[in-house]
Amino acid sequence: MSTQTLTERPSRSTLFDGLTRYVPIGATVALLVALYLGGVANYRNFDNPQVIAKLFIDNASLLVIAVGMTFVILSGGIDLSVGSVMAFATMACAWLTVEAGISAPLAVALVLAFGTAWGLLIGSVIHYFHVQPFIATLVGLFLFRGLTLQISDTDVSMRDVEFFHWGMTHVDFGEVRDGGFWLPYLSFLAFAVVIISFVVLHYTRFGRGVYAVGGSESSALLMGLPVARTKIGVYAISGFCAALAGVLAAFATKSANPLANVGAELDAIAAVVIGGTLLTGGAGFVLGTVAGVMVWGMLNTLIAFQGNLSSWWARIVMGVLLLAFILLQRVLARSGEKRRT
């Protein structure tokens, strides 16, 4: 890969050095602010803090899988299985507690362990057998959608399980009517994932290994970094995050739908890309991903506030904005390149 990477992006070492590497994430944040101000200017009640809080309620699951996806993409891979693993995790929670009668905390622990184990397995296959990540995780996409449908092809309700009411229990920050807002526990779980990921990615040996492997796997190997551990680790993290997102979805809806989260992996990839992470790996920030998920959520909120936009318009707007983001980042990156040379 090293020679190809060099010929493809000869300018990368200058492009992502110093301050210029913050340009893409800066653009994302600027657009997020612009979207928010545009919403405030055009719609009543858009300035209510609960609008922001709601972003982290509706998109808690997406945030968690996008954070897991950030690790994988930073290492130069991709994980297409997260949407299916997430649906499977929700369904497994429902089946274990409702049908098998296992206590809910144990069921959740089993599901999380399973997600991690799946990630370890697929990461090992990718690393040791050199199966392309796209294909190896495609297996997961099909396998877990199939297994979910085999457990149940209809909705399963978890309303009777006391434990799953915990997630939507909320903490109030002031009265909503007086400009306060509330957040459920599951949002705090998502925040915890973000904070832990931030620390792991930027302040641990493993995190630096992820960037190094994404930048150039052979260089990382020659430098004596534990490439195998890093590459398998990122898929384990992604698998754990997908399972956790499934548990969060179980908390949020208290039911399991076998066809839930179809295409969630694309939303996650889109959020990561909007957040300024290069799909080829080696450059990006986990906080950028948070911004990306917020943009995604903000767009949905704007379309909901507008009210008369149909679902197919939502999709077109999403596509156009994704395009705008990518071109904007590209232009900014190019001008930064010129300034330096």
Added chain:
Amino acid sequence: MTSASTPAKARGGANPYLKRLMWPLAVLVALIVVNIAVTGFDFIVPSVNDDRLGGAFVNILRRSAPLLLVSLGMTLVIATKGIDLSVGAVYAIGAAIACQMIIDAENQSAPGLIFAAVALALVVTGVIGAWNGTMVAYFGIQPIVATLILMIAGRGIAQLVTGGQIPKVQDSSPFTELGRGAILTVPVPIVIAALVLLLLALLTRRTALGMLLESVGGNPEASRLAGIRSKGITVLVYLVCGLCAGLAGLIGAANLGSADANNGGLWIELDAILAVVIGGTALLGGRFFLLGTTIGVVIIGTLEDTIINVGLSSQWQFTAKAIVVFVVALLQSPEFRAWILKPFKRKPETPAPAPAEEVLAK
């Protein structure tokens, strides 16, 4: 990476090529044997009803034709180290444009109208493909991202064309012949797919185009320095891929007599990538096997029937697909083959050409 094909030619035989095709062919034969064991020889032997070929296997081929078209385009894109995620959406757009234009007209059977509708759909899908290619070649955007945009927005555009409805073409319209008709007893979709396969194979293997494609996929910058217009070739390849997806959409819509913007060609991009990979084309680019892709498509089509034939519920569809992908992906991995065969081998294995390639590719 072009070295993958040059030694093959230098040694003057299709031997490495056949070796690449061996695993997919083995899987396909195994699937067919399972089917014959369960349903008898009727499965493979075509029958002639109402002046057209019938029988289980011919039906599989007929239903696989749209996937084959999409996969052929995808093979060329992947050969240039790209990927086109938007083919499913382009499929829906092509189908939507043609069907909407036909139902908007007064006489749905006018040959001129059908021709115009088909032409318009192909032009639009070709333009969409060229747009993808331009994004990749001239704006320097990663192929996954560039085509992700249309993957997300494309079905929205198709919804916009149909106004959120599902346009239904009259059964009497000649348009439906594209999916249901037969030429000399052979179903039209098979004929179209075979013609496209032949055309692309001739274009890429009898002219320099195939070699140029592989060199662009192997190293775009080196190709440019060698005097190849790599950007033009990239745009062309995505254009062809868009056209193939549009054509596939037309056949699919003609077969159903309607265009569903939401579900038409859903997940066809994943199936197509699957078929390409089963066929032995590496996602890393630099080499491609149109015939391998064809075998991959037939494997996927046969698999779907096999599940029903052996008496499993249709929910097994996904699971079975996953298992097949897993097995094929592992079998194609030289590291896996070496690992699994280790206990059976006494002397150290002489390095086959395939592992050497893989090492280079990494």
